[in-house]
Amino acid sequence: MNAVATVSSEEPGVEPSSSLLAPDFLRRLERLKLLARRRFRGAASGSRRARAKGSSAEFADHRPYSPGDDTRRIDWNAYARLGELVMRLYVAEQDLAVTLLLDRSASLGVGTPPKIQVAKRVAAALGYLGLSQGERVGVVPFADGVARPLEPGRGRGRVGKLLRYLDQVDVDGTTDLGRAVDSFLARRPRPGLVCVLSDLLDPGGFKRPLDRLISEGHEPAIFHILDAEELEPTPGGDFALIDVERGTRVEVSLDRHALAAYRARVSAFLADVEGYARARGLSYVRVGGDVDFEDALLTYLRS
Amino acid sequence: MRLLAPVSLAWLGLVVPLVLLYVLRRRREERSVGSTLLWEAALRDLRAERPWRRLIPYLSLLLQILVLLAAAFALARPAGLGAAPSGAQVAVVIDRSASMATRTRLERAQEVARGLLGALPPGGRGMLVGAGRDALVEGALSSDQVALVRAVNALRVEGGRADLDAAVALAAERLAGAPSGSRVLLLTDGAEAGSVTVEGLAVPVEVRRVGAPADNTGLVALDVRADPSPGHPDRASLFVRLRRAAETPREVFVLASVGDALVASRRVELPARGERSLTLEADLPPDASGRAPFVSVRLTAAGGATAEPFDAQPLDDLRVAPSPGLRRLPVFLVGRRMPSVERVLRSDADVELFETTLARLAEREDDSPLDGLVIYAGELPAEAPPGDSIVVAPEQPSAFELQVGAEARGPRIVSWNEDDPRMRFVSMADVHLGMARPLRAPGARTLVETDVGPVVVAYERPSGETTFIGFDPARSDWPTQPSFVVFFRDLLERARMRRARGGVPAGGLGVPLSVPAPEGQEVTVTTPAGESLSARSRGGVALVSIGSEPGVYRVEAGGRSLAALRNLDALGEVDLQSRISLTGDGEASAHRIERAEDHRESWPWLALLGLVFVVLEAGWATRRGAA
Structure with a gap:
């Protein structure tokens, strides 16, 4: 049974939201495995290896026997060789906590298509994959704070709920990634994969919040949502650019010199984000512009 | 520099x-x-990269203001002095006095006048007045540039002084009632001793000077008198x-x-600033054909003849004068003898007397007019002969153009015309007439008037003049009175002068030659420089326009030289x-005579400048970045 059939048959009420995911794209996602670079402590067994030793068939290590241990896991061969009781430890498989930290600030409302649409589709794809593979997927929309989140949950049965939830997310407020991360961490979430879907156009910067996530044991994955016009403005014309979040006004004539200066700034910004991600071993995917979000997602999943 | 359209x-x-456009966002x-x-x-980077960038809007504003300035001044039509604003009338008065022949004074005046009259303002009209001995309207008030x-091009220098005051007054009178901005422009070298009224x-009236003051030396008089001696019969x-x-x-x-x-x-x-008189002795023999020569006296800087201008x-x-031999005047007595007249004629050493009759004159093979004075007594030909x-x-009841009245006995002389050159120093106060016939003719000048009418009149024709007694x-x-001798001497001198001038009335330099000739006859004139001019006679006179060159003008008219x-x-x-001095209301005027400038309107240059500014501004506008 393919994913499309699963969605349409199990969640008959999700048609409007299912437009976020093209059927062909869902079929391709079905074949991919969501990979994480670090092992996470899971609350339930899943298809992902966890750092904690557990009861799976894959040997991991030995430890001295302690009273109360499961005697079925004593390594008798080692006792024969060493004369000490040691316990066989196995890699425990646990589900991955995937948190979609979705930027819903007003800046995501601009673009063609609006960046929020792109972000939602990426979030929907990530969530669908996570749920399909038994991961715990939650959604935390944020702007200058955290809105009502979609609590983490497992199972393909949550796909419809996830899509409906995402469909209801609307843009509003200013970007404050720092406050959003603080609010998110205040809930003491289980460490896991935190997919940050944002344009990162935050006057407060993006590094400190992401560093905080890392320091709390999370692995951020950056999905940088940008519009083509932001990456390469159309030349010509005199404009008053209005910042939809802060309301600031910048008068600019889109001539050769101004565009060159802007491109230099954009390049520096992108290089800064990518460099940050590379330095910390984080995944970085830019979506929008000349990078199609589906291709970017597949690239991320194969990495 | 003045503005022809200051409203612009x-x-x-x-x-x-x-x-405001710049001040307003x-x-x-x-x-x-x-x-x-x-x-x-990015904009911070841009400004940091080019710190002068903020000047660009102001540079653009500056260029645009310069464009406006250039355009406004171009529309205001800045031009040289003397120019007239739109719709105005301008009369150009050009000094034609002899001093204007100095170097290029007249040419300069003509150049300025051409520039002005050849570029009249819209709706404007121009007029040209030549200021010579007389003020003449050479170009009537017209818009025909x-x-x-x-x-202007046809204007020539005259040999005399110019009556600038009359010319300016004439021009101003013709422009009376002209629109505002109209003016009279006098172009002169100012080398006149008189004054010009420029106010009131x-x-x-604007007075502009052409040419710079110059040093000069000139011949102011030349007279040639016979001074024969036994060894030198032709000495003069x-x-x-x-x-x-x-x-x-x-x-x-x-x-x-x-x-x-x-x-x-x-x-x-x-x-310096002085005069010298000198007497030269020369033998002036007649030429091979027996004709008396003309004497030329020339100033040179070197001892020999040179073609270079002296100053x-x-x-x-240069001055020319007839030799004394030319002064001998043939006088033909036709008709009955008049001893009293003969006595006067014979007393004049420069008279060569011939006695003849009409019949003998008719028998002549040469039908050319007599080259001298003819005195008819009693008999007359049907028409007046050429000459004096x-x-x-x-x-007869009629004599040439005159009607001769009946004989009156003892008429009393009541007046005589002392202003006529024929009556110079002639007084008829003590003259009594025994018998006389009154003479009447339209156009005749009365010399002596009696109580029965004019008894001495003069009639002038293009070909000559006749004095009737x-x-x-x-x-x-x-005949017993001195005035009788003086009267005939005046007539002889007059005929002598006319003959010495070859039959062409005297005139100043540049004054057209008035050559007596039969109707339709072609008259050819060779100037002193050898240039050939011609004109056809109309009304008995051929008017030949000549330049201002001094010397002998040779005239060929119907075989006559x-x-x-x-x-x-x-x-x-x-x-x-x-x-020259400028006056107004009888007092010295505060007007200054300024140097004549070309009537060159500067608007094309200003327009070009404006165009350059536009191009510069467009360059800045297309190259500049965020404003």
Whole structure:
């Protein structure tokens, strides 16, 4: 049974939201495995290896026997060789906590298509994959704070709920990634994969919040949502650019010199984000512009 | 520099809205963007990269203001002095006095006049007045610029002084009632001793000087008198007077020549602002055909003849005069004898007397007119002959153009015309007439009036003149009076002068030659420089326009060879310094005589400048970045 059939048959009420995911794209996602670079402590067994030793068939290590241990896991061969009781430890498989930290600030409302649409589709794809593979997927929309989140949950049965939830997310407020991360961490979430879907156009910067996530044991994955016009403005014309979040006004004539200066700034910004991600071993995917979000997602999943 | 359309400076008012456009923010299309963070940083980079960038809007404003300035001033039509604003009328008065022949003074005046009259303002009209001995409208008030320029080009220098005051008054009178901005422009070298009224006239008068003051030396008089001696029957004395109009003395050479042959010369040291007279002795024999020669006296800087101009004013460096031999006047007595008249004629050494009759004259094979004075007594031909003649006591009811009245006994002389040159020093106060016939003719000048009518009249024709005496002098006591001799001497002198001039009336330099000739006859004139001119006779006279060159003008008219002598006859023209005074209401005017400028309107240059500014501004506008 393919994913499309699963969605349409199990969640008959999700048609409007299912437009976020093209059927062909869902079929391709079905074949991919969501990979994480670090092992996470899971609350339930899943298809992902966890750092904690557990009861799976894959040997991991030995430890001295302690009273109360499961005697079925004593390594008798080692006792024969060493004369000490040691316990066989196995890699425990646990589900991955995937948190979609979705930027819903007003800046995501601009673009063609609006960046929020792109972000939602990426979030929907990530969530669908996570749920399909038994991961715990939650959604935390944020702007200058955290809105009502979609609590983490497992199972393909949550796909419809996830899509409906995402469909209801609307843009509003200013970007404050720092406050959003603080609010998110205040809930003491289980460490896991935190997919940050944002344009990162935050006057407060993006590094400190992401560093905080890392320091709390999370692995951020950056999905940088940008519009083509932001990456390469159309030349010509005199404009008053209005910042939809802060309301600031910048008068600019889109001539050769101004565009060159802007491109230099954009390049520096992108290089800064990518460099940050590379330095910390984080995944970085830019979506929008000349990078199609589906291709970017597949690239991320194969990495 | 003046502005022909100063109202156009109102365009400068556009500077205000222009500046406002810069002061007010430019209306820009608003565009919502996710964030302006990157744009703010980019613009900071841009300003940091080019710190002078903020000047660009002001440079653009400056260029645009310069465009406005250039355009407004171009529309205001800045032009040289003398120009007239739109719709105005301008009369150009050009000095034609002899001093204007100095170097390029007249040409300069013509150049300025052409520039002005050839570029009249819209709706404007121009007029050209030549200021010579008389003020003449050479180009009537018109908007026909081609005709006005043609009139300017045809202007010539006259040999006399110019009546500038009359010319300016004439021009101002013609412009009376003209629109505002109309004016009279007098172009002169100012080398006149008189004054010009420039204030209180119907229109403003501008006086512009052409040419710079110049030093000059000139011949101011030449007279040739016979001074024969036993060994030198053709000896003559040449009386020459020179004038130095400069602050420095000068050595000059005076050369006298007949044709190309030098007959006398003298080196003369002339004092500063002084005169010298000298007498040259020369033999002036008649030429191979027996005709008396003309004497030329020339000033040169060197001892020999040279083609180089002697000084700034060429018109007074040459004078010509007839030799004394030319003064002998043939007088033909036709008809009955008049002893009293014969006695007067014989007393004149320069008269060659011939007695003849009409019949003998008719028998002549040569039908050319008699080259002398003919005196008819009693009998008359049907028509007046060419040349000068005297008719004494006509017996027919008509004599040429006159009607002869019935004989009156003892008429009393009531008046005589003392202003007529024929009556110079003649008094008829004690003259009593025994018998006389009154003479009447329209156009005749009355010389002596009696209680029965005019008894002595003069009638002038293009081909000559006739003096009529309506009584027999033998039947009066006039021959016993000195005035009788003086009267006939005046007539002889008049005929002699006319003959000495070859039958062409005297005139100044540049005055057209008036050559008597039958209707339709072609008259050819060879100028002193050898140029050939021609004209056809109309009304008995052929008017031949000549230049201002002094010398002998050879005239060929119907087989006759005549000569016309032209000299500078205005001695004040020797002084080329500007000395004219300007007056207004009888007092010295505050007007200043300024140097004449070309009527060159500057608007094309200003328009070009404006165009350059536009191009520069466009360059900045297309290259500049965010404003």
